[in-house]
Amino acid sequence: MYEEKNESGGQLLNIHRKEIFGFAALMIVFGHSQDFVHSVFPDSLVSVIGYGGIGVTMFAFLSGIGLWHSLDNNDDILNFYKKRIKRVIIPYFFIxxxxxxxxxxxxxxxxxxxxxxxxxxxxxxxxxxxxxxxWLIPVYAAYPLYGRIAHNRNWLSAVLAIVEIIMIALIGIPIRFQSVAAATLAFLIGVFLAKFIKANSVWAIRGAASLILFAPVYFFGILRTQTMYVISFACIGISLCAILAVVLDHSIKSMKRMLAEVGAVSLESYLFNIYIISVSRIILKNQISSFVGVLTYVCVAIIGIALSLYVGKLEKRV
Structure with missing residues (x-):
């Protein structure tokens, strides 16, 4: 059954927040299969699979919006930290x-x-x-202080995003920090847009969706630099959030319910996935790139999501 349209502006990102988190979590699980399939599937498909990591920049963008709204609704810093400890620290240590x-x-x-x-x-x-x-823990730890300074100065987040891009272009960063840089950029843009999203500005969601135009610049080899990697991954993640928000507003209830359930435990699904992958590497040894590896990863993905849903139910009882 299809639902009637709810909004047309930036509030769609808040209305469908959990569903977008769920879609991003599934993208990440999909992306993590790359090492298991690279010798079985064509290189072109393996490259596409690797882009599942963009789901993390979707997490970061939505987190930026969410933290801004959290302090906007309640500026009690102690309450802010209590919520993040319950939502991030406890599940993390538990897993x-x-x-x-x-x-x-x-x-x-x-x-x-x-x-x-x-x-x-x-x-x-x-x-x-x-x-x-x-990356998330220091961001959450520092945000209440930053949020109080930047809450009504959303331009500050835009300035920091520009500074980050300039610094990467000038001095570069270690390869392993590229994902962190992309997540940080997406987060800052999320904080910048949050005020406009609250006002339900149609231009907020249109502007976010238009960032998909950065995709060809890097992914089709027009400008393959570290800076463009960071910008492209951040912008594509942001644009996917906006596009999904519009699509989900016209989607069937059962699909939205399924994505929302996964989105409610998106962090848990990420954690179970990466740790079960580590265990499976030990078990599989040299068979990781064979068809046995592919079948194993299917099991890894299913078990990880199932465990995250189960842990999510336990968390609700606490």
């Missing part, structure tokens, strides 16, 4: 600690590696662990 105990203590017998991965320090040192959480 990460058991897997890291197995991967770092049981398999590698390295207590320091366990500490580094669980605390997310490992990502900044050697690129190991849940990079999105390693």
């Amino acid at each position: 990460a600690i058991p897997f890291c105990l197995f991967l770092d203590i049981y398999v590698k017998k390295d207590a320091m590696l366990f500490i580094q991965e669980v605390t997310c320090v490992g990502y900044w040192i050697n690129g190991r662990g849940a990079w999105y959480v390693a």
